[in-house]
Amino acid sequence: KDILNFQGSNSTFWLKITIKNNDYQNKSLIEIIQPFLNEVNFYYPLDNGYKEIKAGELYPFNQRRFNQSTNFVFDIDIKPGEEKTYFFEVNGYQQILIPIQIVDINQFYSNISTQNIWFGVYCGIIVVMFLYNIFIYFSIRDKSYIYYVLHTIFVGLTQSTLIGYSYKYFWPNSPWFGNFSAFLLTCLVSIIGTQFLIEFMYIKKRLKNAFVVLKVFQVIYILYIILSLSGYYSTTWQIILVTQTIVAITILIISIYLYREGYNEAKFYLIGWSLFMLSLIVFVTKDSLSWIPYNLFTKYSLLFGSATEVTLLSFALADKINIYKKEKEISQAATLSALQENDRIIREQNSTLERKVTERTNELVATNNNLSKTLTDLKEAQTQLVEAEKMASLGLLTAGIAHEINNPINFVTSNVGPLRRDVDLLVDAITNIESVGxxxxxxxxxQQQIEDYKEEIELDFLKIEINHLLNGINEGATRTADIVKGLKIFSRLDENDLKRADINEGLQSTLTIANNLIGDKIQVIKNFGNIPAIECYPGKLNQVFLNIVSNAVFAIQEKFNNQTGGILKVTTENDEQYLTIKIQDNGTGMSEATKKKIFEPFFTTKNVGIGTGLGMxxxxxxxxxxxxxxYLNSEEGVGTEFIIQLNLVFTEPIADYQSEQQG
Known part of the structure; x- marks a missing residue:
């Protein structure tokens, strides 16, 4: 045989080669043109036996004497006319092909130079395709391009590995990965290549069954990677070669089908893949079936085929862009035609629309006049109702306020008579004491007469009584002043000016003037925090507090029937953004239906004639x-809590609310 082919085997093979130098050259080399052999131990004769030179992928690349080449090269050191016998001990995990040639040193370096040039051209094609298409990917963000770019990179790495350049330049000191890389890269090329087909030809959408088959192949390749990691190199390589052929034929069938279905982007893909498949078949049959001879073309068939494939796939992607461009132009032409037709229709309808608009405008003007009158009437009615509610609130408090003011005034008045009598006694005492003196x-x-007189008028008791009467008058005056102050603060019901106000002060004034309404059966708990003054409408807020407090008192009285046990709790606090007011009672509470309607105008739970239903x-x-x-928290039979949350920094209400109020 020209080429020794031991197929896939884990055995170790011994080769005996007898060489006679009939040439004048005495510097010849023997070269095994196969970079994928685990061990290539070369034995050459000496005077007293044989010397062993170890080589192969189990050893670091830099240990080779002739490391300019990716093949295994040994110096046979044979003189002209001399005959020697040499031995090789060979084993490997992959296909054990052993092409052997004998070359002189000059031809050896010439062959290396030629191989490097051709592989450099191949690398140039790969790099150009990579850079060109990665640029397009970042421009249009089509996922097909990123899978093409990855496929191109792994195709280049795979071919570099199969020829031996990867082991030489990328991982020369990692023999294990040098062996494993062939399996890993071959499987990754197939996984990414099938994914590129799925994305580029929309396989999931167009051929669902083919999509499932391709995904199954991807899983199988992942299993091959795991199997090779387990050390089953020889078996794994044989089934990978068979699987590659099956996958290539499957993809070819899919491409032909899609092209026949009228998908133009399949044209370049079909041509590129057909050529690659042809090169793959040549490579596989050369390795595993020996149907075709081993030569330079068959050895580098995958190199030629993969370079052609990545180039034509790039053309396929470019053709896809052209298809998109044509579709866009057709779409734009259709859109322009539709716009022109719409413009014609619009022009025809303009006159009709103008007439109808004029008629409708006249109708709307008349309707608007009616609505304006109705709106004016509604605003007047709203103003009257609000004023009625305010007057009702004031009427509710008038008797109580009069009673609150009358009590301290009566206390002052009743103390004036006794105080006048005591003052007269003091004046008489001063006159008598002066006369005695x-x-x-x-x-x-x-001294005796003065002491007798002091005992007669009970001067010590008189001083105590005067002090008591003055304290009573002072207390009555202070209480009256507090009530008047509360009225002054609360009386801002019609203020429309925004100003800074103390909310605690407003709440206190509300409780003061509502004191008679609250009575002495309800316990009032005030938890006023140290809150800042804020911009607000204080008079309107006082009305809010009064309405809520009045309803709370009503609910407590309904529950406790004017007996003790009622609690009215008022709390103020603030954080960095809000000032919060809580008014809580333990009255009758509200049902869910009442809570939903509590803020509706004219809604009330009180009997007819009690309240207007406008307070809330x-x-x-x-x-x-x-x-x-x-916010409202209420439970029927337990009580009610209103929580008011004001902004520390006043902001105008949104337009929707303002328009709602105007309407």
Whole structure:
């Protein structure tokens, strides 16, 4: 045989070669043109036996004497006319092909130079295709390009590995990975190549069954990687070669089918893949079946085929862009035609529309006049209803306020008579003591008369009584002043000016003027925090507080029937953004239906004639006017809590609310 082919085997083979030098050259080399052999141990004769030179992929690449080549090269050191016998001990994991040639040193270096040039051209093609298409990917972001770029890189690495350049330049000191890389890269090329086909030809959408088959092949290749990691190199390589042929034929069938179905982008893909498949068949049959001879063309068939494939696949991607461009031009032409037709229709309808618009405008003007009148009437009615609610609130408090003011005034008035009497006694006492002091009697007699008089008018008791009466008058005056101050603060019901105000002060004034309404059966708990003054409409907020407090008192009285046990709790606090007011009672509480309607105008749970049903509606609108929020927590039979959340920094309410109020 010209080429020794031991197929895939784990055995070790011994070769005996007898060489006679009939040439004048005495510097000849023997070269095994197969970079994938685990061990190539060369034995050449000496005077007293044979010397062994170890080589192969089990050893670091740089240990080779002739490391300029990726093949295994040995110096046979035979003189002209001399005959010697040499031995090779060979084993490998992959296909054990042993092409052997004998060359002189000059031819050897010439062959290396030629091989490097051709492989450099191949690398140039791979790099150009990579850079060109990665640039296009970043321009259009089509996933097909990224899979093509990855496929191109791994194709180049695979071919570099099969020829031996990867082991020489990338991992020369890693024999294990040098063996494993052939399996890994071959499988990765197939996985990414099938994924490129799936994305480029829309296989999942067009051929669902083929999509499943291709995904199964991808899983099989992953299993091959795992199997090779387990050390089954020889078996794995044989089934990879068979699988590659099956996958190549499958992809060829898919490409032909899609091309026949009218998908133009399949044209270049079909040509490129057909040529690659042809090179793959040549490579596989050369290795595993020995149907065709081993020569330079068959050895590098995958190199030629893969270079042609990546080039034509790049053309296929470019053709896909051209197809997109044509489709876009057709779409734009159709859109332009539709726009022109729409423009014609619009022009034809303009006159009709103008006439109808004029008629409709006249109708709308008349309707608008009617609506304006209705709106004016509604605003007047709304103003009257709000004023009625305010007057109802004031009417509710008038009797209580009068009673609150009358009590301290009566206390002051009742103390004036006794105080006048006591003051008269003091004046008489001063006059009598002065008279005794100016008399001519002795000092002891003066002192005795004064002491007798003080006992007669009970001066010590008189001083105590005067002090008590003055304290009572002071307390009544202070209470009256507090009520007047509360009225002054609360009386801002019609203020429309935004100003800074103390919310605690407003709440206190509300509780003060509602004191008679609250009575002495309800416990009032005030937890006023150290809150800052804020911009607001204080008079309107006081109305809010009064409406909520009045409803709370009503609910407590309904539950406890004017007996003790009722609690009204008022709390203020703030954080970095909001000032919060909580008004809580333990009254009757509300049902779910009541809570949903509580802020609706004219809704009330009170009997007819008690309240207008506008109190909580005014509360809601006032809070919204402050661009604030009000929350309700209530449980029937347990009580109710209103939580008002005001902004520390006042902001105008949104337009929707303003228009709602105007409407």
């Amino acid at each position: 100016l008399s001519d009697i002795s000092m002891d007699e003066k 509606s005014i509360v809601y609108n006032t809070i919204k006017k402050h661009n604030a929020e009000i």
